[in-house]
Amino acid sequence: MEEHSKLQPEFRGLVLLASVGFFMQALDTTIIFTALPAIAHSLNENPLDIHGVVIGYILAVAAGIPISGWLADKYGLKKVYFLSILIFTLASLGCGLSQTLDQLIFFRILQGLGGALLMPVARLALLKVIPKGQFISAISTMNISGLIGPLIGPALGGWLLKAATWHWIFWVNIPIGLIGMIFTLKVMPNVIEKNVNRFDLSGFLLIACAMIGIVLGIEQITNVSHSINMIVFCLGVACIAIALYIFHANANPDALFRAHLFRNRTFTIGILGNLFARLGGNSLPFLLPLMLQVAFKIEPYIAGLMMTPLVLGSLFSKSIIRPIMQRLGYRRFLIINSLLVGLCIVSFTFTHLDTPIWFKAIHFFVFGVLNSLQFVAMNALTLSELSVEESSPGNSFLSMIMMLSMSIGIAMSGTILNLFTDHYGVGNTVHAFHSTLVCMGVINIITALIFSKLKKKV
Template identity: 40%
Template sequence: MTKDSSQTALLWIVAAGFFMQSLDTTIVNTALPSIANSLHVAPLAMQPIVVAYTLTMAMLTPASGWLADRFGTRRVYFAAILLFVIGSICCASAHTLGQLVMARVLQGVGGSMLLPIGRLAVLRSVTGEQYVAALAFISVAGQLGPIAGPTLGGWFVQAITWHWIFLINVPIGAVGLYAVQRFLPAHGETQAPPFDFVGCGLLSLCMIAFSLAIDAPMPTHRLAWSAALFVLAAVSALAYIPHAKRRADPLFKLSLFREPNFSVGLIGNLVCRIGSSAVPFLVPLLLQLQLGYSPLHSGLMMLPAALAGTVAKRWIAPLVRRYGYDTFLLVNTVIVGSSIVAFALITRGTPLVVGITILAVFGAANSMQFAAMNSVTLKDLSHADAGSGNSLFSMVQMLAIGLGVSIGGGLVNLFSAQVGSAALGFRLAFVCVGVITLVSAWVFRHLDEAPASRTVHGQATQGAGR
């Protein structure tokens, strides 16, 4: 096999892994009511299967590079696909919510390594001048997942059973396992630096405690449990500071936060993504539970947002060059937050074109928001800090998705119980998560604006992010 054909095969392998991961993040949402009915639980009690997956990926993503160095890229990537496939089979075999949550954790273990290690394999095999083009090719697979996921999930539920939203990963994964052994270069083990297990444990404990505090699963004394979990999250986060100061090679260097735009971008990303991540979870539930849509119809309704997001990506660079990051993010954040609030206006009598327009506006603005937030957060980091900063940034992204689902679902349950109307509960929840997104506009006002001539290249150079 020639070098060019070997590199082409590598790109297809990594793109397939990224597609499988991004598909699984979105395909579940339209199937939640059907899964809930099969497992005999309330649809709004299903958020743990989304949170468990994203939180597991957030915790394990920083270890992926170390694992690749320690055990070899091909070996670890093979293990990642295998774990993802086994987790998918376990998901399809689950008979209780608890079993499904545990299977999603196993899926998350594999999913946490698919993109970072695939990206590392490309970096080690593709020359510098071809690297950006290679990552752009891989990112297309990440864009196809959210486009196909909701519709495919709805079709599987309606035409076959919900189990196929997970079983679809088995043939894809089987081909991937063969391709990894056949085509992926065998980068051997290297002398990996000591991994900061203590630092990773402290930050993981912080994320788990914070997520549980948002939506405490305890049936009694929930307020007390939430307060205790918030305290535990704060203590574990604060404990990381002296640990990082003492250790020569901490998981994340504290010097990262001396770059002001990184700190502001990280906080702004977390706040903004909490609101926008609630939408893919809440909208299919609203359409099916309140408006009477079929699973396939609700999946098709998510297409305008995904397609508009794909089209809008090309607008971001010229807009930022003209207006600068601070002005663009301020205005665009208002558009994203306002479109989320607008979902509260959708009822059974709302014309279809209005719903599609709101979804398209949200999808376009949200896609540009992610690209701009990614770029402004990472663009000023030094070469030495870029890898560590990107890893921390990926953790925050995954954490925000889980928090958005927990907060969105929790608000619907809270308001529905308080006002005695699930429809009004959904409306008030959309207003709240929209307001949370709008708060991030205030955060982005604290950016140190760089010269407007700088282009938005963060996603291309730092990886195929979302």
């Protein structure tokens, strides 16, 4: 049994290729956070107003997830994976060449569409090609690259700003992408499914409209160039799209996500919990580097390095999650940990310029541990009671909600930050950041009520 669990040499190239795609996607999600103030200065924009660069990418990833598996089945793993790396690489080139904020957001959205295919298609390739006995070893190896990306992303972004310019945080993807495309042609088999169901285009468009409407509606609250009517329109379109999709999911047997999926109480609570509990946790990698640079005037490289303990805390949590869950169970753990994560977010209001570096490092590490424990437990809970037939659409829907929550969290925190900046004045940005952190922490604390609805035995 042990021999079968080891990854055989003939599959190592494929696993390495999947790891390259996962690394690119994971790195690009975090490397930009440290660079936002420098990008804003270069493009003559307010650093507090350019979170659309992050949101556009994440929202495009979320929107592209539902179509990734269908494209791979229809047109083949090799073609779709090569196309995804090509789009990602060309978009990275375009990001670095952008002269305005609108151009940068456009190429970030294009980059996100390429990134949306990288991770799901890579995982699907391993699932279809590698024997079952070696799959765990293969997926574990690939996941390491996904952990390395966020670990080095903020620090690498800061170093590139110091050694070169912000353009290189995008151009660094170009050589990686070229290597990935060559590897794809050599080692990726073009597995194509013979019988592929018709793609649910109408359902896909409704879901995309709902996600875009929610995020744009939230983001434009503080945009003086848009009236209240525009905000109401965006949120109204989102509500109508959600209502239409509910009807569509009940009536269409080929819907992307069938209505019966949500009759599972544990799955539904898990999805709602993921959506709201991730708002605060996902906003901090955006808020903290911005606060360190804009409010405390810390240089980008140091700000990036200071985010490393957060990722190290996330890595450390992997070793303690199992015994904690066995002792407490999902319900009790998620209630307690939701409160702890929320309180930890609020506690960042005690961070000031003169706070010792060692204390900040411990603080970030603790948050990384708590936040990662929350994410792992929520993911496991959400999928725990699904049948074999429901596991694939359930996992895709969960992945989409995770990315949607990240984009909403960044849009919401950016909007709240701008509101408090207007309230306190430009000279009191520290108070604006601290008040925003309190609001995001309180959202996490309230989320504990969602998990309290779980069955007591869970």
